[in-house]
Amino acid sequence: MMVRGEAKMDPVRVRFAPSPTGRLHLGGGRTALYNYLLAAQTGGQFILRIEDTDRKRYVEGAEQEIYDSLRWLGLEWDEGPDKGGLYGPYRQSERKAIYLDYARKLVDLGHAYYCFCTPERLESVRREQQANKQSTRYDGACRHIGPEDALRRVESGERHVIRFRSPDEGQTTVTDLLRGNITVENETIDDFILIKSDGFALYHLAAAVVDHLMKITHVLRGAEWLPTFPLHGLIHRAFGWQEPVWVHLSVFLKPSGSGKLSKRDAAELIKDGHSIFLKDFHTLGYLPEAVTNWIALMGWSYDDHTEIFSMKDLVEKFSLIKLNPSPAAINFSKLDHFNGVHIRQLPQDDLVSRIGPFLTRAGYNPDIQTLEKVAPLIRERMVTLDDSVDMAGFFFQDAVTLEPSDLIGKDLDASQTAVIVKQVHELLQQTDDFSADGLEQLLREFVDQSAYNNKQVFGILRVAITGQRVSPPLFETMEIVGKDKALVRLLHAIALLEKIN
């Protein structure tokens, strides 16, 4: 089925190009996801490129975290640094040498020039502009140095950079798929540095050149690139290259809706069991299915009611035309909701295998047989996989530790409660049927002919058996705990109650 306005697309070549300068976060994850979806949907290629031209900001381990995060989300790439491809290398630093040639070509074409200004001079120019409340930009001091003159200084070894020569007058119009034409006055486009004095290219040049060489057809990237978008269009045009289709994705705002997420916000979030870093979601007990579903819907929608999407659904239904250009505030309670839904949709054995590690990490020794029986009891109660620890940990303990005061039934005292537990203990000791149904019948009968009600009796038993006031359904729980353990726990409860007296 095809959504209105959607045309069948030719296979795309798209790329996700993070820089290894920090941890991969939600916004990056969504950009990667949309790129992946477009490639998968059209039968094209999804390329991972590491944008590591800034060696000073390189963070050890960041590249690995990018791989891990993307793979956890299920976004496998077709070409990348670790798997190669026809258009490598896929690490920008490894293609350093080619950019200087391209920059020189731009110089020859008159679209770029050598600049010999020192960082100190630039800094003072900037300060002066700020003081005069002017916009800060390069003042063009080296623009008019003659080509021969410049070349001579370069060859003599004078420290220099190569700058883009943005047009002196007129306007530049670039086209974003979601926003239409964006027109800016050329005088507002700075003469950006293309090649640093160390010979390395800066992003603007490197990305344009490599996107062209890699035959990228669609660039889906964050909206923070919008301000330099006209420059990028200009660079492509200066080389005479065809531009890719440009799509700028809205930014993610902090949950309050004001401002984008900062390091400090990230630290606050982790206290509530949330994070903006992709890799944390796994540890926090979120399903990649849920995270994917959640971020997919921040900035994209399918129709007016469908909310739950598998990766397969997304691949099938994603469409650029339904992308939303406005910024979106992150909403963690919605993620919780999606996580619950996806947990409930998980096949039994899948759920079991995902819960296991969480219990193990918490210090339990979950055996698979018990886990298989426990899973159906807790699946519709869990928000995160980590919840399984609090909900089901008692299944994997020999004895439960409990607060004696929790044991006492509603409107009852300790001795009345003890009497009830003793009677139940006796009753259970005599029965051979420890199935949930059998227990339910037996215990309901007990309550009926006693002076107490369900709430009181079952409440007491719940605490005695599980050690908690809140637990999975009582009879099923008792069946799994088993007769031996259950009786021991009742005895233990009786002992505690008698101590209170």
Place this chain on the structure above:
RNA sequence: GCCUCCAUCGUCUAGGGGACUAGGACGCAGCCCUUUCAAGGCUAAAACCGGAGUUCGAAUCUCCGUGGAGGCACCA
């Protein structure tokens, strides 16, 4: 300060000039179910930023305000 983008319930959003009494979801509140907690079901409250214009008709198109966001590096 300069440049750019954005604007529907608290939040994510549907909406492509008449189908709008503005739909869905999360969250919130109430009710039902119920041995606890969930899940599930039902119900409620909740929005077109403002002003002009175009039009028979504007949430939808245009302009101006206002608000929010992003950017202004020999970072990406």
